[in-house]
Amino acid sequence: MQLQNAISQSISQALHALFGITVDASSIALQPTRKEFAGSFTFVTFPYTKQVGKGPEQIGQALGEYLKEHAKEIKDFNVVKGFLNLEVEEREWLRLFRGMMADATYGHAEPSGRNVMVEYSSPNTNKPLHLGHLRNNFLGYSVAEILKANGHEVMKVNLVNDRGIHICKSMLAYEKLGHDETPETSGLKGDHLVGKYYVLFDRAYKEQIDALVEQGMDKEEAKKKAPWMLEAQDMLLKWEQGDAHVVSLWKTMNSWVYAGFDETYRTIGVDFDKFYYESGTYTLGKELVEEGLLKEVFFKKENGSVWVDLTGEGLDEKLLLRGDGTSVYITQDLGTAQLKYDDFPYDQSVYVVADEQNYHFQVLKAALKKLGKPYAEGIYHLSYGMVDLPSGKMKSREGTVVDADELVQEMIDTARQQTEELGKIEGFTPEQAQELYHTLAMGALKYFLLKVDPKKRMLFNPQESIDFRGNTGPFVQYTHARISAILRKAGEMGIKYEPASFDNFENLHEVEQEVITQLVNFPAVVREAGNLYAPSVIANYAYELAKAYNRFYQEISIFNETDEQARSFRIALSAMVARFVRESMKLLGIEVPERM
RNA sequence: GGCCCUGUAGUUCAAUGGAUAGAAUAGGAGUUUCCUAAACUCUAGAUCCAGGUUCGAUUCCUGGCAGGGCCA
Numbered sequence: 134m135q136l137q138n139a140i141s142q143s144i145s146q147a148l149h150a151l152f153g154i155t156v157d158a159s160s161i162a163l164q165p166t167r168k169e170f171a172g173s174f175t176f177v178t179f180p181y182t183k184q185v186g187k188g189p190e191q192i193g194q195a196l197g198e199y200l201k202e203h204a205k206e207i208k209d210f211n212v213v214k215g216f217l218n219l220e221v222e223e224r225e226w227l228r229l230f231r232g233m234m235a236d237a238t239y240g241h242a243e244p245s246g247r248n249v250m251v252e253y254s255s256p257n258t259n260k261p262l263h264l265g266h267l268r269n270n271f272l273g274y275s276v277a278e279i280l281k282a283n284g285h286e287v288m289k290v291n292l293v294n295d296r297g298i299h300i301c302k303s304m305l306a307y308e309k310l311g312h313d314e315t316p317e318t319s320g321l322k323g324d325h326l327v328g329k330y331y332v333l334f335d336r337a338y339k340e341q342i343d344a345l346v347e348q349g350m351d352k353e354e355a356k357k358k359a360p361w362m363l364e365a366q367d368m369l370l371k372w373e374q375g376d377a378h379v380v381s382l383w384k385t386m387n388s389w390v391y392a393g394f395d396e397t398y399r400t401i402g403v404d405f406d407k408f409y410y411e412s413g414t415y416t417l418g419k420e421l422v423e424e425g426l427l428k429e430v431f432f433k434k435e436n437g438s439v440w441v442d443l444t445g446e447g448l449d450e451k452l453l454l455r456g457d458g459t460s461v462y463i464t465q466d467l468g469t470a471q472l473k474y475d476d477f478p479y480d481q482s483v484y485v486v487a488d489e490q491n492y493h494f495q496v497l498k499a500a501l502k503k504l505g506k507p508y509a510e511g512i513y514h515l516s517y518g519m520v521d522l523p524s525g526k527m528k529s530r531e532g533t534v535v536d537a538d539e540l541v542q543e544m545i546d547t548a549r550q551q552t553e554e555l556g557k558i559e560g561f562t563p564e565q566a567q568e569l570y571h572t573l574a575m576g577a578l579k580y581f582l583l584k585v586d587p588k589k590r591m592l593f594n595p596q597e598s599i600d601f602r603g604n605t606g607p608f609v610q611y612t613h614a615r616i617s618a619i620l621r622k623a624g625e626m627g628i629k630y631e632p633a634s635f636d637n638f639e640n641l642h643e644v645e646q647e648v649i650t651q652l653v654n655f656p657a658v659v660r661e662a663g664n665l666y667a668p669s670v671i672a673n674y675a676y677e678l679a680k681a682y683n684r685f686y687q688e689i690s691i692f693n694e695t696d697e698q699a700r701s702f703r704i705a706l707s708a709m710v711a712r713f714v715r716e717s718m719k720l721l722g723i724e725v726p727e728r729m
Numbered sequence: 730g731g732c733c734c735u736g737u738a739g740u741u742c743a744a745u746g747g748a749u750a751g752a753a754u755a756g757g758a759g760u761u762u763c764c765u766a767a768a769c770u771c772u773a774g775a776u777c778c779a780g781g782u783u784c785g786a787u788u789c790c791u792g793g794c795a796g797g798g799c800c801a
Contacts, residue, residue, distance in 0.1 A: 179784055492799045601767050603753040611767050619764055687769045
């Protein structure tokens with residue numbers, strides 16, 4: 134990065150010296166040179182033709198000559214149309230390379246002094262996690278890691294949706310049909326056990342609706358009048374009144390679910406600094422509504438309901454509190470935003486929530502702004518699209534969901550099968566092999582879900598989507614394993630590769646320079662990923678780096694090299710690639726194996 | 730009906746307004762006495778449509794079309 138800044142500076146000077154125009158160096162953008170042309174960085178001259186009063190080629194030529202003469206970093210140049218391609222001196226690449234070797238925190242920003250809260254996962258407690266939750270969890274965890282690397286203080290929180298009609302449905306079905314079965318007696322993971330009763334409720338509920346419709350009732354009416362629905366609603370009421378029996382059942386069933394979630398979270402490698410529970414937050418927000426009325430930014434309608442007028446913001450009028458004084462979703466979200474801010478005064482609050490809530494978050498942010506809350510501006514909805522299956526949309530009630538636990542297990546089985554077919558587990562203990570399968574499975578899955586722009590819907594094909602070849606997690610992991618083998622061998626042979634061991638080395642191969650170019654990009658990539666909340670930027674980088682290295686690995690021999698300086702340099706280069714691959718993958722929540 | 734998001738090779742994904750639109754996979758042709766072939770090399774194949782802004786548009790604007798979502 135310092136290299137690009139230096140070159141931009143030189144171009145700025147050249148523009149002034151040659152043409153007498155003043156262009157700030159920070160506004161001079163360089164782009165990577167396309168690989169069919171010689172050079173590393175390209176400066177586009179088209180935008181300056183009017184100011185300078187010369188043609189794009191002329192400007193390029195003049196700039197190139199000036200830079201070759203005056204800028205010590207520039208070795209040579211060529212001009213193609215309005216594109217000035219600049220070649221960088223080899224010793225400059227090596228200087229940069231030595232610089233990153235000496236800097237253990239290369240790519241990590243200094244502490245920013247900013248607090249960022251990242252809320253993600255936020256499951257319902259009536260059923261187990263599915264594929265869509267995995268996208269959420271991986272995104273949230275990765276974004277948190279990326280923000281940390283950008284120097285922010287990060288708090289990861291999980292707002293568990295542990296109350297409401299949905300959990301009452303599971304509870305009711307359990308009371309009717311459960312026969313006191315427990316995770317222990319059934320052998321089912323707690324969240325799956327509770328999920329089973331959610332499905333059973335739905336099945337019975339549908340039958341009851343059908344029966345009522347057959348008796349001549351209107352379908353909408355039947356949905357409201359079905360006996361189990363009435364009972365579930367009654368149960369919710371009792372829960373709110375603190376009924377001992379209902380609360381006790383609720384606690385028991387939730388504890389099963391939490392045990393199940395804990396296990397899944399551990400398996401997929403995500404964690405949280407703090408949990409919030411909706412049962413503790415659902416009454417919040419009413420004070421803020423009152424505050425809004427006092428400040429006259431909210432208003433009351435005749436029936437007593439409270440609204441906010443957001444038509445000035447391009448939104449609608451939005452209900453904040455019902456006429457009978459009961460909350461709607463947005464009410465508690467207002468209160469929870471305040472609670473979170475009181476707990477951890479944040480500059481940014483990231484909500485990792487599916488894109489069906491886009492409108493909801495616009496309203497939340499706008500309403501908090503109306504209230505004049507200092508934290509409103511920092512609210513950011515990290516919206517992501519659904520994960521579709523080849524058969525279409527996942528629907529939990531129709532049983533077309535991909536269960537998270539099952540999917541992870543299938544991935545592990547696939548990893549085992551592939552590894553065994555390739556005969557790659559010689560010398561592994563059974564425990565090591567198991568660990569490797571898990572690492573590969575999670576690497577494939579996380580990489581697959583994170584390499585895509587979050588806001589796009591994505592397609593998941595269980596048969597085809599998870600590959601271990603090409604642009605995949607295991608490809609990147611494989612690169613790390615290869616390098617690990619090289620470093621082990623270097624260790625066995627007692628070969629040193631600290632900077633002093635290649636002091637006089639200077640003849641860089643093209644592929645070696647390519648690799649260094651990728652390495653140099655690392656800090657800018659981390660920053661960009663942080664600014665955009667985009668793990669995909671990191672994933673693409675890790676892939677490009679691994680690919681550049683594999684090309685190098687294929688073309689250039691390390692241990693057959695007779696020049697000791699060159700050999701040491703190549704080992705050092707490999708070690709640096711391994712380091713950035715490891716760090717990039719860590720930002721995605723993916724581990725890398727020493728061998729595979 | 731109003732608002733929001735998305736449309737790129739057969740398929741799954743890339744591309745701060747820049748060059749001949751990149752990858753992967755599937756297809757075709759190769760690379761193994763040499764550090765791990767889960768790799769590498771070559772080949773063929775795409776911007777939903779119509780306008781506009783610009784030296785230059787996959788990208789920005791307008792209007793369609795298609796898919797998805799939200800609000801009544």
